[in-house]
Amino acid sequence: MKIKSHEIFQCDAGWRSFSFLKLVTDDGTVGWSxxxxxxxxxxxxxVIEVLMPNVVGMDPMELELINAALATKSTQSRGGVVRQAIAAIENALLDIKGKALGVPVYQLFGGKLRDRIPVYWSHCGSYRMRNAELVGTSPVRTYDDMTKVGQEVKARGFPALKTNIAIEIDGQITAYRPGFVVGRGFPERNWDAFIARSAAKTVEAFRKGCGPDVGIMLDLNFHFRTEGFRRIAEAVGPTGLTWLELDAHDPKSIALIRRDAPCPIASGETLLERRDFRPYFEAYAFDTAIVDVIWNGFYESLKIAAMAEVYEVNVAPHNFYGHLASAISAHFCAAVPNFRIMEIDIDSVTWRDDFVKNPPTIEKGDYILPTGPGWGVEVDETGLRKHPVKQRG
Known part of the structure; x- marks a missing residue:
């Protein structure tokens, strides 16, 4: 069996796009990522297009050999989009291998430790604040609206939620995102008393709705520098966070924040490969290591998780994509012993289900692990072609 061809699909997902890679072998087996x-x-x-000629003609069963061959093509540019391109190819190859052997991908790596994956509702309230029309829900305009969303999270049985800072201006809340968006707080990313109070009010609004037993995470992304992260941690400390999530590309800075923070610290979603993660583990920077299985590739992610276990750290996948990505992340969660909880977007564009023939099942806050061969998710090409990428303001 040899890789014969590939095809890329770019699909409209509202305020972003979802992308899919299809690999086909000479015997007609199809793998997706x-x-x-x-x-x-x-x-x-x-980058995927440039790398694929090195994969065509190779045996998809020889994953280590293909990874080694692709590594030689990117030695001087390790990480970044090159690593993500290799990850997309690797994940599609694993789908082929699982299908060829008639087993789920997790079975290729020691089998599953669990078949129900606890998930937390990510971007909770945040998407409804920014893109309610595309999500198909009532908009979130006030902290009271966030409280109502918290009530929904509890009623639907989710064990935890994750949200982002909302600030109130002229009686309406808006997202505070200076690490991503040109606007208030950009490019300095300073903190002030108003922003710190807003962070606390955001968490308190959800806590009022979901009660004391539902976990709450607050994601600060790249929106502050070290001083700001520390001050926000102090402000939200009394709210009893499951974790405060943040991104900084300096392991000692995160370790400093973790040392003094009144809540657990999670980070790592933008790190690539074991070499990037190693200095963070050595600095004891994480309570929970966030691993993006889509960026790193399933096989490399397992190796990162194994490294984390040496430092007594549990892992949680960074997963805010479509249904196929959620399945890939769920296989990762099923296969590693040091698993914390899985991220998932419950709110998304109303047509997200069109991209697959078997959307996921979530019961009482648990993602039910697919059991079919490969990733166990059948991509719907008709649905992919139905939603080409659109340009939006």
Whole structure:
């Protein structure tokens, strides 16, 4: 069996795009992966196109050999979109291998430790604040609206939620995102008393709705520098966070924040490969290591999780994509012993289900692990072609 051809699909997902890679073998076996070009990875599809001639003609069963061959093509540019391109290829190859052997991907790596994956509702209230029309829900305009969403999370049985800072201006809340958006707080990313109070009010609004037993995470992304992260941690400390999530590309800075923070610290979603993660583990920077299985590739992610276990750290996948990506992340969660909880977007564009023939099942806050061969998710090409990428303001 040899890789014969490939095809890339770019699909409209509202305020972003979902991307899919299809690999076909000479015996007709098809493997799929999902990747994301619109989350800080411009040109990713072009890199996949450049790398694929090195894969065509190779045996998809020889994953280590293919990874080694691709590594030789990117030695001087390790990481970044190159790593993400290799990850997209690797994940599609694993789908082929699982299908060829008639087993789920997790079975290729020691089998599953669990078949129900606890998930937390990510971007809770945040998407409804920014894109309610595309999500198909009532908009979130006030902290009271966030409280109502918290009530929904509890009523639907989710064990936890994750949200982002909302600030109130002229009686209406808006997202505070200076690490991603040109506007208030950009480019200095300073903190002030108003922003710190807003962070606390955001968490308190959800806590009022979901009660004391539902976990709450607050994601600060790249929106502050070290001083700001520390001050926000102090402000939200009394709210009893499950974790405060943040991104900084300096392990000692995160370790400093973790040392003094009144809540657990999670980070790592933008790190690539074991070499990037190693200095963070050595600095004891994480309570929970966030691993993006779509960016790193399933096989490399397992190796990162194994490294984390040496430092007594549990892992949680960074997963805010489509249904195929959620399945890939769920296989990762099923296969590693040091698993914490899985991220998932419950709110998304109303047509997200069109991209697959078997959307996921979530019962009482648990993602039910697919059991079919490969990733266990059948991509719907008709649905992919139905939703080409659109340009939006």
């Amino acid at each position: 999902e990747y994301n070009e619109s989350f800080g990875s411009p040109g990713l599809s072009a």
